Each structure stands twice: as structure tokens, then as C-alpha cells.
Amino acid sequence: MAVIIPDGVALSTSRLELRPFEFRDVEDIVSMGGFPTWDGSGPPSPYMKRHAEKLIAQKILDSWETNPSFVIVLDGVVVGSIGMTVNQSYETAEIGYTLQREHWGNGIIPEALKAVLSWALRDLGLAKVSAQADIRNERSWKVMDKVGMTREGISRSDHVIHNVRTGMVWYSILREEFGKL
Numbered sequence: 415m416a417v418i419i420p421d422g423v424a425l426s427t428s429r430l431e432l433r434p435f436e437f438r439d440v441e442d443i444v445s446m447g448g449f450p451t452w453d454g455s456g457p458p459s460p461y462m463k464r465h466a467e468k469l470i471a472q473k474i475l476d477s478w479e480t481n482p483s484f485v486i487v488l489d490g491v492v493v494g495s496i497g498m499t500v501n502q503s504y505e506t507a508e509i510g511y512t513l514q515r516e517h518w519g520n521g522i523i524p525e526a527l528k529a530v531l532s533w534a535l536r537d538l539g540l541a542k543v544s545a546q547a548d549i550r551n552e553r554s555w556k557v558m559d560k561v562g563m564t565r566e567g568i569s570r571s572d573h574v575i576h577n578v579r580t581g582m583v584w585y586s587i588l589r590e591e592f593g594k595l
């Protein structure tokens with residue numbers, strides 16, 4: 415279910431609340447040590463209150479129209495985040511997600527991803543949502559398989575992650591495909 419709220423949109427699933435970042439999330443994000451990344455870009459260690467404040471400020475300043483970004487709330491606590499970069503001219507978006515390590519393997523990101531895809535393709539009316547992952551990041555592309563995204567292919571040797579040149583696996587889903595899942 416999608417509800418329009420002053421600074422964006424709030425979505426809910428059976429277990430999760432998805433809503434825009436707020437400054438009250440600082441404590442949860444510091445407690446979890448920041449959001450895990452795959453590409454070595456963070457989070458800073460040790461993870462300080464100022465890191466969380468800066469991240470939240472950036473998210474709040476970003477335009478919701480081009481960079482909608484949700485915190486994932488489980489049992490009242492922020493455990494992850496999921497966000498998109500929207501290309502309004504082409505009605506497309508690229509989506510990304512991250513989850514606190516202790517919650518991995520419980521299907522939380524597939525649940526959150528389905529909700530955001532539904533909102534993006536149905537309510538927002540985007541034509542296509544894509545996602546990319548390092549080909550070695552099997553955990554991530556398993557999520558894309560699970561929600562019914564289609565593997566488009568691999569772009570070879572175009573990123574350097576953990577000091578190793580690597581390829582990215584690309585997935586996508588089209589508006590007309592989502593309703594059929």
C-alpha cells in the first residue's frame with residue numbers, strides 16, 4: 415500500500431514499513447554501523463553520528479522526483495535502505511538496496527523490492543526499472559531472480575571493486591511484466 419506523505423511516499427508490506435529518511439533515524443543507523451556496501455565504498459569505520467547525519471541530510475536534500483530513497487523499517491527499527499535514480503525523460507530508473515547483515519537471508523530485500531517495484535511501475539508509471547550487481551555478488555542477483563526481474567546480460571570488465579576488475583550483471587523489469595508476476 416502506498417501513502418503520499420509530505421516528503422515523499424510511504425509503503426507497507428506484511429513485515430515492513432518503507433518511508434523517506436528522517437533525522438530520527440540517526441540512532442538506528444549508527445547502531446547498525448551504517449549501511450553495508452558491496453563495492454568497498456563504505457560505510458566509514460568507525461561509523462559516527464556525523465556520518466549518519468550527513469547521509470540523512472543528503473537523502474533529504476535529494477529530489478524525491480529523481481532520487482526517491484526509502485529506509486526499511488522492521489519492528490520499528492531501521493534495518494536497511496532501498497532507493498532509485500529516475501530518468502524522467504525515458505521513464506526508467508535504476509534501483510539499489512542494502513540490508514544490515516544480521517537480517518540477511520530472511521527475504522527482507524525481496525519483500526521491500528517488490529513493494530518499491532510495484533509503486534514505481536504502477537503508481538509512478540515508469541516503463542522500466544533496472545538493477546546491476548557485481549557478477550560475484552550472488553546474494554544480490556539472487557534477489558533480482560526471486561522478484562521476477564529478467565537478466566539482460568553482463569557488462570564485462572567495466573568496474574573495479576575490491577581492487578579487482580569485474581563485470582556487472584544487469585537485470586530489469588518492464589511495466590507490462592510486473593502485473594503478470
Ligand SMILES: CC(C)(COP(=O)(O)OP(=O)(O)OC[C@H]1O[C@@H](n2cnc3c(N)ncnc32)[C@H](O)[C@@H]1OP(=O)(O)O)[C@@H](O)C(=O)NCCC(=O)NCCS
Binds near residue numbers: 511520548551560
Ligand atoms: C544483497 C542483500 C541486499 C540481500 O538481501 P536479503 O534480504 O538477505 O536477501 P535474501 O534473504 O533473499 O537472501 C539472498 C541470498 O543471500 C544469501 N544469504 C542469505 N543469508 C546469508 C548470510 N548470512 N551470509 C551469506 N549469504 C547469505 C543466500 O544465498 C540467499 O539466497 P537464497 O535464499 O536463495 O539461498 C544483502 O545481502 C546485502 O545487503 N548485501 C550488501 C549490500 C549489497 O550487496 N547490496 C546490493 C548491491 S548490488
